Amino acid sequence: MDNRLDGRVALVTGSSRGIGAGIAVELARQGAAVAVHGRDRGAVDDVVATLARDGGTAVGVSGDVTSFAELEALRRQVEEGLGPVDVLVANAGGNFTPPAQLEDIPEDCWRATIDGNLTATFLTLKSFLPGMKERGRGSIVTIASSAGRRPDARAPIPYGAAKAAIALLTQDAAAQAGPFGVRVNCIAPETILTERNRARIPGEQQAAMAGYHPLRRLGTPEDVAKAAAFLASDDAAWITGVVLDVTGGAVMM
Numbered sequence: 001m002d003n004r005l006d007g008r009v010a011l012v013t014g015s016s017r018g019i020g021a022g023i024a025v026e027l028a029r030q031g032a033a034v035a036v037h038g039r040d041r042g043a044v045d046d047v048v049a050t051l052a053r054d055g056g057t058a059v060g061v062s063g064d065v066t067s068f069a070e071l072e073a074l075r076r077q078v079e080e081g082l083g084p085v086d087v088l089v090a091n092a093g094g095n096f097t098p099p100a101q102l103e104d105i106p107e108d109c110w111r112a113t114i115d116g117n118l119t120a121t122f123l124t125l126k127s128f129l130p131g132m133k134e135r136g137r138g139s140i141v142t143i144a145s146s147a148g149r150r151p152d153a154r155a156p157i158p159y160g161a162a163k164a165a166i167a168l169l170t171q172d173a174a175a176q177a178g179p180f181g182v183r184v185n186c187i188a189p190e191t192i193l194t195e196r197n198r199a200r201i202p203g204e205q206q207a208a209m210a211g212y213h214p215l216r217r218l219g220t221p222e223d224v225a226k227a228a229a230f231l232a233s234d235d236a237a238w239i240t241g242v243v244l245d246v247t248g249g250a251v252m253m
């Protein structure tokens with residue numbers, strides 16, 4: 001066990017599965033008390049049980065991150081259960097639009113994707129930033145995507161646009177919160193082999209995709225989790241407003 005996050009309270013939104021669950025495990029491994037979050041209460045409880053079994057301190061909270069009222073309620077639950085949040089990973093999100101030509105994208109898919117990523121991240125920061133600024137400490141990590149780093153005809157544009165905007169939102173928040181001792185950084189991952197992607201992407205396609213990466217493999221939740229833990233920790237004390245491409249070299253900026 002690495003103790004870089006000893007004594008810290010962390011919340012990872014969308015940690016009932018996938019990348020978020022990987023981040024929750026890593027933050028706990030590095031000593032943080034972790035609030036695990038998602039809408040699927042059974043899945044949240046499973047991750048909490050895993051952290052507790054490994055000797056960590058964890059609580060589970062639920063709520064829709066597209067609702068400010070639900071975010072405020074879950075923030076109060078975390079504060080009651082573990083104390084004020086020092087480390088916030090605004091990870092919940094995903095793509096809610098099938099790939100299509102721009103003119104064929106349904107308006108409701110556009111709105112759901114912007115809401116479920118950009119608006120959700122904005123509302124999450126809006127809920128947690130005031131307390132961090134008041135306490136004069138805190139580290140926030142947002143999650144964008146390589147889809148928001150450059151045009152990619154294979155990626156649905158609502159998703160790429162929402163993720164590109166999350167990067168700017170992050171940098172704006174970093175500029176505002178820096179003078180209060182709060183750091184805000186963003187991770188932009190390429191395709192990550194979560195349990196869902198392992199099931200969804202056929203093995204042959206995974207191998208072909210790996211070939212587009214200089215490091216010749218797809219990413220894992222652990223790859224993102226290590227980067228998130230670094231940005232959250234004091235090892236990154238003079239780093240704020242960066243967009244870190246965690247992509248096996250597939251995106252270089």
Ligand SMILES: NC(=O)c1ccc[n+]([C@@H]2O[C@H](COP(=O)([O-])OP(=O)(O)OC[C@H]3O[C@@H](n4cnc5c(N)ncnc54)[C@H](OP(=O)(O)O)[C@@H]3O)[C@@H](O)[C@H]2O)c1
Pocket residue numbers: 013014015016017018019020037038039040041043063064065066091092093094095116120143144145146188189190191192193194196197
């Ligand atoms: N996987 C990739 O290849 C990849 C690449 C780049 C970026 N990303 C980004 O990384 C993040 C995690 O992706 P993932 O692949 O790990 O996703 P995932 O396996 O689909 O898990 C998504 C998580 O977010 C939660 N969530 C989603 N919308 C929510 C909402 N409105 N309210 C509350 N919780 C919500 C889900 O909770 P419940 O299921 O419990 O409801 C779940 O815990 C996302 O922001 C995604 O865009 C993923």
